[in-house]
Amino acid sequence: MDDKIALLSNLPLRTRPGFSLDACLAKMASVISRAYKNIKPPFYRRLMGGVSKDHARAVVATCHADLTAILRVTMQIQNVCKIMASSGDEATRHAGNALSGYCQRLIGASHDWSAKASDFEANIFGSEKELLEQCQRLTRIHETLAKPVGNLSDW
Secondary structure (H helix, E strand, O other): OHHHHHHHOOOOOOOOHHHHHHHHHHHHHHHHHHHHHHHOOOHHHHHOOOOOHHHHHHHHHHHHHHHHHHHHHHHHHHHHHHHHHHOOOHHHHHHHHHHHHHHHHHHHHHHHHHHHHHHHHOOOOOHHHHHHHHHHHHHHHHHHHHHHHHHOOOO
16 A cells, blocks of 8 residues: 555646545545454454454554545645635636635544544544444545546546
8 A cells, every 4th residue: 555655646736636636535435445344344254253453453553644644645735726726717716615625624534533543543442433433424525525526637
């Protein structure tokens, strides 16, 4: 996953922030689904012995690091979109405002997920359920933002 995260630094942030946000959104969805599958494995995997909590914590720690890298790129995209929203023609301003708002929603939800992931890594009672809820929340945000961001990927 490290080489995939390294590829995020090669995205065309300034020239095509919509495309870059779409790529970050896809990477974020894969990281969250990987964490979710290890916290709450499928039925057959649980039947065969499941996943130990230590392994799940290790996977969540790597996902947390990956999400932090994605979050840094998303914040850079948000800064570019704010600049884009303050200059240019009307269509560019609207696209910049929309992308900046999408970035803000992702950043807020990612910070919440990071806090719950830190609690899960510290083995705090009840943190597993809260982290699963945050995973589902981020998945819903991804599903609702995938199409609008995909439509703005030309910007």
